[in-house]
Amino acid sequence: MGRTSIKNKLILSFLALLLIVMVVVGVVNRVANDFYLAQAISTALALASGVIFGSIFSKSLVKRLNDLSNVAKQVSNGDLSKEIPLLSQDEVRDLEEIFSLMVCHLKGMLSDMKNVSLQVQETNANLTQLTKKVLENSQKIDQSATAIAKGSEEQTLIVQKTSLKVDDGLKEMDEMLKQSADTVSKINEARHKTETGELNARKTLKHLEEVLKQMAEYAQPIYRLSRRVEKIQLVTKVMDDIAQKTDLLSLNASIEATRAGEIGKGFALVANEIRDMAENSKHSSQEIETLVKEILEDNKAVIEALSRSQEGTNKGREIIHGIVATFGEMLSGVKDIFLQVQKIEEVTGKQVQQMRGLLSYFHDLSRLAQANFVSTQKTTIATKDQEKDMKEIVNAMKSLNTLSEKMIESQERFRLSAGKETASLTATNGAR
Amino acid sequence: MIVADKAIEYVTFKAGDEYLGIETLYIHRVVEEVNVTPVPLVPTCYMGLMYYRGEVFGVVHAGSLLGNSEATVGETPRIIVLKWSNKKLALVPDHITGIWRVEDNKGGKASFRFQDYTVRIVTPEEIWEKVSGLSYGPHEV
Numbered sequence: 001m002g003r004t005s006i007k008n009k010l011i012l013s014f015l016a017l018l019l020i021v022m023v024v025v026g027v028v029n030r031v032a033n034d035f036y037l038a039q040a041i042s043t044a045l046a047l048a049s050g051v052i053f054g055s056i057f058s059k060s061l062v063k064r065l066n067d068l069s070n071v072a073k074q075v076s077n078g079d080l081s082k083e084i085p086l087l088s089q090d091e092v093r094d095l096e097e098i099f100s101l102m103v104c105h106l107k108g109m110l111s112d113m114k115n116v117s118l119q120v121q122e123t124n125a126n127l128t129q130l131t132k133k134v135l136e137n138s139q140k141i142d143q144s145a146t147a148i149a150k151g152s153e154e155q156t157l158i159v160q161k162t163s164l165k166v167d168d169g170l171k172e173m174d175e176m177l178k179q180s181a182d183t184v185s186k187i188n189e190a191r192h193k194t195e196t197g198e199l200n201a202r203k204t205l206k207h208l209e210e211v212l213k214q215m216a217e218y219a220q221p222i223y224r225l226s227r228r229v230e231k232i233q234l235v236t237k238v239m240d241d242i243a244q245k246t247d248l249l250s251l252n253a254s255i256e257a258t259r260a261g262e263i264g265k266g267f268a269l270v271a272n273e274i275r276d277m278a279e280n281s282k283h284s285s286q287e288i289e290t291l292v293k294e295i296l297e298d299n300k301a302v303i304e305a306l307s308r309s310q311e312g313t314n315k316g317r318e319i320i321h322g323i324v325a326t327f328g329e330m331l332s333g334v335k336d337i338f339l340q341v342q343k344i345e346e347v348t349g350k351q352v353q354q355m356r357g358l359l360s361y362f363h364d365l366s367r368l369a370q371a372n373f374v375s376t377q378k379t380t381i382a383t384k385d386q387e388k389d390m391k392e393i394v395n396a397m398k399s400l401n402t403l404s405e406k407m408i409e410s411q412e413r414f415r416l417s418a419g420k421e422t423a424s425l426t427a428t429n430g431a432r
Numbered sequence: 433m434i435v436a437d438k439a440i441e442y443v444t445f446k447a448g449d450e451y452l453g454i455e456t457l458y459i460h461r462v463v464e465e466v467n468v469t470p471v472p473l474v475p476t477c478y479m480g481l482m483y484y485r486g487e488v489f490g491v492v493h494a495g496s497l498l499g500n501s502e503a504t505v506g507e508t509p510r511i512i513v514l515k516w517s518n519k520k521l522a523l524v525p526d527h528i529t530g531i532w533r534v535e536d537n538k539g540g541k542a543s544f545r546f547q548d549y550t551v552r553i554v555t556p557e558e559i560w561e562k563v564s565g566l567s568y569g570p571h572e573v
Contacts, residue, residue, distance in 0.1 A: 006466070073473065246462060248462055248463075251462050251528065251530075251531065254441065254456065255460075258441045258456040258457060259456070272531075275530075292466050
């Protein structure tokens with residue numbers, strides 16, 4: 001159905017009424033014979049129709065305006081539950097629609113306000129809890145900051161003490177480095193001396209080898225002499241045996257000569273001579289044996305001396321071999337020590353550098369600890385300020401809470417509908 | 433050397449701590465390197481038996497029999513082989529010192545000086561008697 005304005009509605013109604021009047025007048029004129037009567041009746045009918053039409057029309061319009069006015073009064077009293085019936089398509093309808101829209105917006109706004117108030121309250125409650133937590137955390141931060149400040153102070157002290165000790169250690173390491181350099185120099189000197197010692201020992205060994213060779217050459221005639229003298233001794237023994245036999249023979253010859261009596265005197269004489277000769281031969285062989293023994297003893301003593309000398313020389317050679325080997329080992333050991341001490345020196349140098357770096361780090365650390373101490377003190381002050389601010393926030397939130405409660409109270413003065421919106425709002429609040 | 437008619441020759445030897453002399457007339461031979469076989473159950477001075485040129489001789493240690501010393505001998509001792517009046521005996525001295533000629537022993541001296549020591553003259557019979565006086569003495573041949 002299209003929109004019809006009041007003006008058009010009035011014109012159309014009037015035209016319809018005029019048509020009806022004209023029809024009625026026409027009928028009346030046909031029925032009534034009297035013109036005037038017919039005119040009078042027509043006029044009366046027209047006036048009556050006009051009055052009826054006017055009253056009906058105005059009544060319907062006023063009624064609608066009164067309805068709107070009543071609803072507006074109820075809205076002003078906070079009752080937003082009333083609805084305006086939309087019956088026509090005229091300008092009043094526009095007013096009704098605008099009013100309905102306004103009420104609807106007002107409802108929404110009130111609902112939003114309530115929601116906002118509830119959310120504000122909820123948020124306020126959360127904020128209160130958060131504020132409490134923040135306060136607690138601030139206190140904890142304050143405590144931690146105090147502990148950190150104390151720790152930083154102790155750390156600063158420890159770092160300073162450690163720095164002093166590291167500094168002392170650095171001085172000692174410098175001293176050690178210097179001593180290492182001296183040690184390296186002395187070990188180098190010892191290495192040169194050991195090399196010289198090894199060279200000298202090798203020379204001595206070479207000379208000793210030559211001496212041994214010469215001694216072996218010198219000993220050969222003595223050994224030959226010894227063997228020959230032993231042969232002489234054998235010959236002497238044979239001579240001695242012969243002399244013994246001769247002596248025995250002469251003894252028996254003398255005995256036989258004695259037994260022969262006068263005849264054997266010449267034989268006895270010969271036997272005596274033979275015995276004397278055997279005796280002389282025996283004496284000579286004994287003297288030779290004595291001499292040979294003496295020579296052998298001397299030779300033996302010489303050989304023993306040579307042997308002892310050779311043994312001594314061999315021992316000396318072994319000792320010198322040992323000395324050469326020892327010098328070699330010493331040299332190797334000194335070289336190893338030299339390398340190790342050089343490495344130690346390098347390592348010590350690196351350690352000194354690292355210690356210096358460490359000392360620098362300790363200084364930085366000390367500065368950082370001091371800065372940390374200052375920062376923690378600032379943090380403590382800030383947390384205390386934050387605590388004050390938080391208390392102010394709490395107070396502000398309390399005020400906000402009061403305001404939101406007041407807003408809810410104000411909103412509760414409005415009755416949105418008979419039961420629908422109230423139920424929905426209650427459900428919404430319950431869910432929240 | 434001039435030899436007198438009455439001269440007597442003695443073979444002198446050392447036996448224990450004294451020097452003894454035996455007239456060469458009683459000496460059959462002086463030998464060495466002869467095996468002496470020990471005989472059991474005889475006195476210590478009796479060294480055993482010796483076989484020499486077809487005959488067996490009783491061997492007696494002169495030192496332990498006559499000179500009161502122990503019966504010890506060297507490696508190759510010389511043995512004085514005595515034979516007289518159908519008796520025979522072998523005597524082992526410590527060592528034989530030599531033959532001493534005595535020009536005249538009319539007085540029957542029992543000893544004489546030879547070189548630097550005194551030699552006591554012993555007879556084979558004297559030795560035999562000594563040996564016979566032992567527990568198991570030699571028997572006559």
